[in-house]
Amino acid sequence: MATPLSATAVLTALRAEGVRVVEVGNWRTHNRNSKGAWGPVNGSIVHHTVTRGTASTVAMCRTGYASLPGPLCHGVIAKDGRVHVVGWGRTNHAGGGDARVLDQVVAESYGSRPTPPTKGNANGADGNARFYGWECENLGDGKDPWPAAQYDAIVRVQAAICRAHGWSAKSVIGHLEWSSDKVDPRGFTMQQLRADVGDRLKHPANWSPGQSAPTAPAKPTPARPVVDLSLLTAAARRDPVRSGTPVSYTGARVVEAALAAEGLLAKKYVDGHFGSATVTAYAAWQRRLGYTGRDADGIPGITTLKRLGKVHGFDVVA
CATH class of the missing domain: 3.40.80.10 (Peptidoglycan recognition protein-like)
Incomplete structure (x- = not known):
């Protein structure tokens, strides 16, 4: 009652x-x-x-x-x-x-x-x-x-x-x-x-037939890594083994991880230093894309780097 x-x-x-x-x-x-x-x-x-x-x-x-x-x-x-x-x-x-x-x-x-x-x-x-x-x-x-x-x-x-x-x-x-x-x-x-x-x-008072049930907010998409080409090439040209002065760069680690995913670089070299092993691996990536001679010297260029980023989820700035 x-x-x-x-x-x-x-x-x-x-x-x-x-x-x-x-x-x-x-x-x-x-x-x-x-x-x-x-x-x-x-x-x-x-x-x-x-x-x-x-x-x-x-x-x-x-x-x-x-x-x-x-x-x-x-x-x-x-x-x-x-x-x-x-x-x-x-x-x-x-x-x-x-x-x-x-x-x-x-x-x-x-x-x-x-x-x-x-x-x-x-x-x-x-x-x-x-x-x-x-x-x-x-x-x-x-x-x-x-x-x-x-x-x-x-x-x-x-x-x-x-x-x-x-x-x-x-x-x-x-x-x-x-x-x-x-x-x-x-x-x-x-x-x-x-x-x-x-x-x-079964629904809230303001519900109308045909409305879908509330959905959870979409999770924000993580920001894509950005690799600075000029910093990367500087690291690539400064071999830490030969110079004795390792230069670590976060963008280099991103590129090394991509090369490792492609099977071109051992995971132990994913260290951000872009040393001689990474240069060799990058040269193999350039050759995979059809480049030869001096165009496949292992020093990243804008075209090959963007191709790698497109496959492995990073952006490139020159």
Whole structure:
């Protein structure tokens, strides 16, 4: 059992669920509370109006008629998907219904649908005190279509109520499941509606069908190494073995690692010094690319170095 949502709370819940709400007149205080209890609430009932035309339907549901004063529901779900809230508190929407159904809704204990009701408006339990009510604009003849925008709004409204109370979709029933003398809603099944509400409740309130699940942010691509050709050639021309003065250069280590990956240089020479072993290996790389003579002397040039970088993931600046 739950305390009914306040007018402000339900408005917040509906809008968070993506419902387009139209506030009608003094809906926050328009109710039948003087005629009976309002709450504790246990679920939400879906109806059809047996009317055509949004303006006249909203007016009727707000004011009622001679034998049944309004409001006749809490909100009217129009063909275009907008929800016109017309009252808040006790409303004349559910009438009498089967107490066994109420028990099953309270416990959310039934299978695909509650036990078929055997009580109706004249001899049933007071549903106006225990349920939220939503009238959906439709002739109820099984032929009047349910536009996608309207059906989506019905799902969103019911999900908003369930989410606000922590209920499952089994707290949503049709009028025909509550009262033995009712047939609404007609044109879709409550089993399908509950399935769609349940699916929606698996997602955040602002979810829309067709949205993909959030994905983890892509990992940043590591920066590619950059080899400075002028520093590299200086290291290549200064053989540390002959000069006795090793000159280590990070870019040289990158190139040596690439030559080792090509099978042209032993891994023990990947030391950043670009000595005679590396010069010999680089000459072999130049010959592999078709260079001969002085063009294959082991001293890196811009063309051969870029070719090596393209294969092994480094860039070159001259």
